[in-house]
Amino acid sequence: MPRTRASATALFVPRKTSRAQQRSARSEFAEARRQARLAEAPAERGEQDGFDPELRATYPPSGRPGPASARGGKLSLPKHRMTTATASGAYPFLAEGGLGADGIFIGRDVHSEGSFCFDPFSLYSSGRIEGFTNPNAILAGIIGMGKSALAKSLATRAIAHGYRTYIPCDPKGEWTAVAQALGGYTIALGPGLPGRLNPLDAPARPTSVSADDWANEVRKRRLLLLAGLARTVLKRDLHPMEHTALDLSLDLAVAESEARGSVPLLGDIAHTLGSPERLDAALGDQGGRMGPAAEDLAHALRRLVHGDLSGMFDAPSTVAFDPKAPMLSIDLSRLGGAGDDTALVLAMTCASAWMESALADPTGGRRWVIYDEAWRVMRHVGLLERMQSQWKLSRGLGIANLMVIHRLSDLLSAGDAGSRGRVLAEGLLADCSTRIIYRQEPDQLATATSLLGLTGVEAQAVAALTKGRGLWKVAGRSFITQHLLHPAERALFDTDARMVLAA
Structure with a gap:
């Protein structure tokens, strides 16, 4: 006799049955199996007062049945609203409008796929970006990532916008070809070279400044230079009596040079320091003898007059500053030997003082001043004070200043926390509204994040940047930009020529 009902273990349906009968049979079979499982489950699982150490599912399943159980149903949440400022902070690099089309073309914004232009003067004068308080910038990146090409590209393209570019110290001589290609000129300094710069040259007085005020400004600049040179050679801070000796010797040398109708020289200062009786007479009854204080200073300046730097900064300048030149660089590559870099630092101090004096005229137009290889100056307080x-x-x-370094930790090499050098270095960073960061090594990310206030997303981006690609932080706004070079620029800016063997 054929079976017409389903059992709990198997389902048999006669061959000649309608579809309705088949569906009914299957439903009865499923219900029979469910009841069988419910009846057998407690015994098989050995429940003890509802405690299950294996956290297995209970039978029957708990919770409300149907769509209200939220199992497999749709969950509806209210919409969340936020301002675009909040959205840009929560999701950086998305939906960024850029800095506008004004200024120097840099390349392509990686995320918006649009062109990226930058002009610190336009951004400062227009006030479009809140917090953009100065035109200064810092550029950091490890070797081989293209930071030098970016600095040179900024300098050359700025000329098309009517700006001029000056490089106070070029330790590797990389800017000479760039300056010559753009119609500028280079002053090469070194042993046996004809170039001479007198760092005590007085710049032309601006028309808006009175003669007395300008005389005081020139004197202050000269004293700052002399103190920096002495501090670099002596490798220590100056004592109060030594500052007094510099004051007296400068005043005596200036008076003598004006009587001759010339400009004082470093040799004049050293000669006066070597005559303590003249300093004592100038000091009068104000107390003390200047002999012991002036002795070390005289020997410190002697290196610039009779030592390894003689002939470069102890004679009248052989070149005049041309404010109309599109680019001017001072080549110090012949002084960049290994080991003690005191000679290079002294030359950088003198060359920077000479060029900064020439740039003191506020009517000279908008100019870029680029401090290449600035990591060299971080250990020298005198140079940091000038910067x-x-x-x-x-x-x-x-003036828009651009400081080029390798790592952000270079700023920490200026000294211990709280020292004068560290405070100056961190102050330079704080006075840069634009921070450009190329790829950093993994062990440098913590320092970069701390000094620049990078977010987690930005820190990850810096670690993965490829050549020519950098993170631009402009007054708090962030961009990932790919620098684009013309083939002619690429050939002109090539700094790896010596690493490539000729075919």
Whole structure:
């Protein structure tokens, strides 16, 4: 006799049955199996007062049945609203409008696929970006990532916008070809070369400044230079009596040179320091003898007059500053030997003082001043003080300073926390509204994040940047930009020519 009902273990349906009968049979079979499982489950699982150490599912399943259980149903949440400022902080690099089309073309914004232009003067004067308080910038990146090409590209393309570019110190001589190709010129300094620069040259007085005020400004600049040179050679801070000796010797040398109708030289200062009786007479009854204080200073300046730097900064300048030249660089590559870099630092101090004096005229137009290989100056307080003065006066003089370093940790090499050098270095970073970061090594990410306030997303981006690609932080706004070079620029800016063997 054929079976017409389903059992709990198997389902048999006669061959000649309608579809309705088949569906009914299957439903009965499924219900019979479910009841069988419910009846057998407690015994098989050995439940003990509802405690299950293996956290297995219960039978029957708990919770409300149907769509209200949220198992497999649709969950509806209210919409979340936020401003675009909040969205840009939560999702950086998305939906960024860029800095506008004004200024120097840099390349392509990686995320928006649009062109990226940058002009610190336009951004500062227009006030489009809140927090953009100065035109200064810092550029950091490891070797081989294209930071030198970016600095040179900024310098050359700025000329098309009517700006001029000056490089106070070129330790590797890489800017000589660039300056010559653009119609500028280079002053090469070194042993046996004809170039001479007198760092005590007085710049032309601006028409808006009175003669007395300008005389005081020139004197202050000269004293700052002399103190920096002495501090570099002596490798220590100056004592109060030594500062007094420099004051007296400068005043005596200036008076004698004006009587001759000339400009004082470093040799004149050294000669006066070597005559303590003249300093004592100038000091009068104000107390103390200047002999012991002037002795070390005289020997410190002697290196620039009779030592390994003689002939470069102890004679009248053989070149005049041309404010109309599109580019001017000072080549110090012949002084960049290994080991003690004191000679190079002294030359950088003198060359920077000479060029900064020439740039003191606020009517000279808008100019870029690029400090290449600036990591060399971080251990020397005198050079940091000169750079700080240049940074603070940038807006009044119409100057955009660009500092090029390898790592952000170079700023920490200026000294211990709280030291004068560290404070100056961190102050330079704080006075840069634009920070350009090329790829950093993994062990440098923590320092970069701390100094620049990078977000987690930005830190990950910096670690993965490829050649020519950098993170631009402009007054808090972030961009990932691919620098684009013309083939002629690529050939002109090539810094790896010596690493490539000729075919």
